[in-house]
Amino acid sequence: MSTDLTLSGVTLRHGARTIIDDLHLIIPSGEILVVTGPSGCGKSTLLRAIAGLRPIDAGSIAADGDPVVGTSRDRAMVFQDDALHPWRTVRRNIDLALTLRGVARKDRRAEAHRWIAEIGLDGFADHLPRELSGGMRQRVQLARGLAGAPRAVLMDEPFGALDAQTRTSMQQLLIRTLDAHPATVVFVTHDIDEAVLLGDRVVVLGNAGEPARAIVPVPHPRTPAADNSAARGAVAAALTAPAGTHSKAIA
Ligand SMILES: Nc1ncnc2c1ncn2[C@@H]1O[C@H](COP(=O)(O)OP(=O)(O)O)[C@@H](O)[C@H]1O
Numbered sequence: 491m492s493t494d495l496t497l498s499g500v501t502l503r504h505g506a507r508t509i510i511d512d513l514h515l516i517i518p519s520g521e522i523l524v525v526t527g528p529s530g531c532g533k534s535t536l537l538r539a540i541a542g543l544r545p546i547d548a549g550s551i552a553a554d555g556d557p558v559v560g561t562s563r564d565r566a567m568v569f570q571d572d573a574l575h576p577w578r579t580v581r582r583n584i585d586l587a588l589t590l591r592g593v594a595r596k597d598r599r600a601e602a603h604r605w606i607a608e609i610g611l612d613g614f615a616d617h618l619p620r621e622l623s624g625g626m627r628q629r630v631q632l633a634r635g636l637a638g639a640p641r642a643v644l645m646d647e648p649f650g651a652l653d654a655q656t657r658t659s660m661q662q663l664l665i666r667t668l669d670a671h672p673a674t675v676v677f678v679t680h681d682i683d684e685a686v687l688l689g690d691r692v693v694v695l696g697n698a699g700e701p702a703r704a705i706v707p708v709p710h711p712r713t714p715a716a717d718n719s720a721a722r723g724a725v726a727a728a729l730t731a732p733a734g735t736h737s738k739a740i741a
């Protein structure tokens with residue numbers, strides 16, 4: 491079961507510097523919302539606030555109407571950097587998420603193996619993260635993020651360090667996995683093609699402290715063969731617009 495997220499007048503500062511200023515956004519249950527924008531504009535800061543990993547300086551964030559005041563198992567974070575436990579095998583990394591979810595010990599092994607099969611890593615259950623490629627470790631991170639049955643998944647450039655081919659296969663894996671395990675997703679990327687492939691909508695943030703520049707709906711999300719060139723063009727235009735530009739849709 492996925493969650494809806496409501497951001498009302500969210501303002502986030504680092505010290506005296508305002509990074510996100512008065513952002514309003516409703517992310518309906520089950521949506522994949524992509525957040526993009528220039529480097530340093532506050533994408534990671536915003537995601538951390540939604541996760542409950544940092545305080546909100548003004549405004550509020552609610553998940554299904556309940557204010558976000560800290561982290562929750564309902565909201566899983568998936569990072570670009572490999573955040574697996576290096577001394578735990580693939581199976582035991584996934585096992586951790588199952589344990590936190592309260593899956594009984596007797597069921598955990600079978601469920602971990604189902605996840606391992608789902609991410610295409612049969613035969614690697616007893617490998618340590620350092621014995622895997624970057625793409626394989628990212629698969630394990632995805633499984634670990636989703637195995638806890640979160641209602642929202644917050645992904646910070648999760649495929650940013652992967653080569654193009656591995657990235658494409660991870661995008662397809664993510665699409666398949668979310669079909670089987672629905673969740674609301676906030677996905678940060680600075681790759682326009684990835685944004686338009688995955689997102690139901692793409693939010694283009696302005697520079698730090700500036701308003702968001704655009705919210706672009708994608709007509710055929712997650713269908714690689716569809717023509718989403720108009721949405722791609724709108725995202726690209728918002729990204730390259732002069733500083734201070736923001737769309738009427740969200741003005
Ligand atoms: N812990 C911090 N202390 C002070 N400033 C920070 C901190 N983290 C990030 N910033 C600043 O906040 C801005 C937004 O950072 P970040 O959210 O990481 O941007 P993005 O993910 O979009 O690249 C940047 O200008 C960065 O320098």
Ligand SMILES: [Mg+2]
Pocket residue numbers: 533534535
């Ligand atoms: Mg970032």
